[in-house]
């Protein structure tokens with residue numbers, strides 16, 4: 001498989017971000033990202049203006065972030081040429097994105113931040129929606145703001161990457177529960193705006209420069225064939241391969257600030273067949289099923305089954321013989337901080353046995 005690294009959930013001057021798209025793409029290129037996925041609020045104008053495509057060796061993909069009338073239920077939609085309408089409910093926009101062939105992810109579903117009145121929380125409340133493809137399990141901006149206090153404020157503004165620990169537990173629990181009945185995949189979001197603020201009291205600073213934010217939460221995508229880097233004629237086909245890999249779970253989320261996770265693998269084997277995350281494996285089948293995870297560095301590896309840790313080891317490799325159906329995924333931790341989060345491999349009948 002070919003592994004590509006990207007940053008998802010980025011705002012530009014097309015909504016409330018401070019960066020122009022060429023500058024954001026250059027920042028991504030300088031930190032070595034392969035793709036970025038922009039999501040300005042309620043607008044696809046950046047796409048209409050022709051900014052989607054290869055820039056500085058980076059694949060620039062443009063979706064948008066939808067919200068409902070009460071500014072709740074933020075939804076990241078990609079793969080659309082026009083917006084799906086305003087003044088509609090979350091259930092309706094989730095449904096329309098899917099109907100039009102787009103790919104959609106719930107944004108910061110358990111956001112609780114309260115430290116800055118001008119940035120209230122925007123949690124997901126419409127849990128009866130059924131058509132979303134995935135969840136943003138980790139949002140840099142939400143976590144950073146939720147831990148902000150008067151005492152740690154200066155430290156956090158000066159070192160925005162150091163304060164990131166792990167995705168919210170309740171989001172992981174919801175995600176595990178959903179995967180017991182259907183595939184719901186994960187993305188990591190930076191929610192980069194590069195806000196300017198005078199919060200330190202003496203001069204205005206750019207709080208989260210794009211280049212700094214691009215060194216934190218990444219989403220890695222695995223493709224069977226390489227991308228045609230810089231080749232405009234292959235862009236559309238490459239874009240859809242990448243979107244479908246995200247939708248289907250051939251991806252993982254990692255905080256690259258701790259260590260480079262490139263090369264991480266989680267897979268199941270049954271006989272001579274290899275199954276990647278996003279797969280549903282028949283159980284019991286003719287062959288025994290074995291799970292394997294490998295990390296490029298020694299880490300605290302945890303195998304999660306239906307939301308419970310069933311195996312934990314400090315190693316570069318984990319293996320497990322499956323005796324019970326369910327939704328399995330892997331987490332890797334380094335020095336008490338979340339590093340890598342795989343998607344689920346689902347074993348057993350969808351909708352029942354798990």
Ligand SMILES: [Zn+2]
Nearest residue numbers: 065074107122
């Ligand atoms: Zn949002």
Ligand SMILES: [Zn+2]
Nearest residue numbers: 009011065191
């Ligand atoms: Zn956002």
